[in-house]
Structure formats: structure tokens, C-alpha cells
Amino acid sequence: MGIIVTVAIRGIPDEEILKLVHTTYGAFIQPGQEDDIAAYVAMLKAHGTALMAVFALRTLVRFIGTLRMWQGFKDGFHIYTTAQLLGMLVPMLIAGPKAINFLGFILALNWCYLYFTHRKALR
Numbered sequence: 001m002g003i004i005v006t007v008a009i010r011g012i013p014d015e016e017i018l019k020l021v022h023t024t025y026g027a028f029i030q031p032g033q034e035d036d037i038a039a040y041v042a043m044l045k046a047h048g049t050a051l052m053a054v055f056a057l058r059t060l061v062r063f064i065g066t067l068r069m070w071q072g073f074k075d076g077f078h079i080y081t082t083a084q085l086l087g088m089l090v091p092m093l094i095a096g097p098k099a100i101n102f103l104g105f106i107l108a109l110n111w112c113y114l115y116f117t118h119r120k121a122l123r
Helices: 002-009 014-025 034-070 075-095 102-117
Strands: none
Touching: 002 034, 014 034, 034 075, 075 102
């Protein structure tokens, strides 16, 4: 769905997208965040399709890794961890440092560590 939306917003002028954001999320926007929102909209228009494709592929590969771990195979851990860490790195390569999410990175490392501690139970 994200890929479809990012393809669709490419043809919409920035002013219309910003107006839509303000009408939808106006109650949550703090004064002074308008420049950040405009930069985010520009990033989505420029790199949104590639980012959504990376996120969709990351989700699919993480699912495969998790499924393999649930089935008891050790390669599931490696599949999951690779997808998780590359899923954090590749968006930074596509869109630059604006795409990093520090909390998401910490949570990704947390899940990788938790799965690592339970690797002994896998075949």
C-alpha cells in the first residue's frame, strides 16, 4: 500500500500534500515544525517508492527468518538479523541521514539480541 501511495503522491504538488497533512494532523503539529514537514514530504516524493519497497522486502525477509526460527532452524536467526540490520542501513543509503530512526535501530538490535540469546534451542 505504501508503494502505491508514494507513486500517487509524485504527481501531486507539494502545496496540496502539505495542506492535506495540515488538515489531517493539524492538531498534532507544533509551531515551527512546518519546515520539517515540508522536508519530509520532499523526501517522500523523491525516495518514497524505494523506501517503501525496502521496508516491504525487509518485512517479508524478517517473516521468513522468524518462521524458520519457529520451525527450529538456526539459519532463521541469520536471515532475520541480516534483514533487520540491512533494513536499517539501506534506507540511510537511499535517503541519507534523514532516514535514520534511532529508536527503531535500538529496537532492532534488541530483537536481534533476544533471538540470539535463544539460539541454543534451535537445531
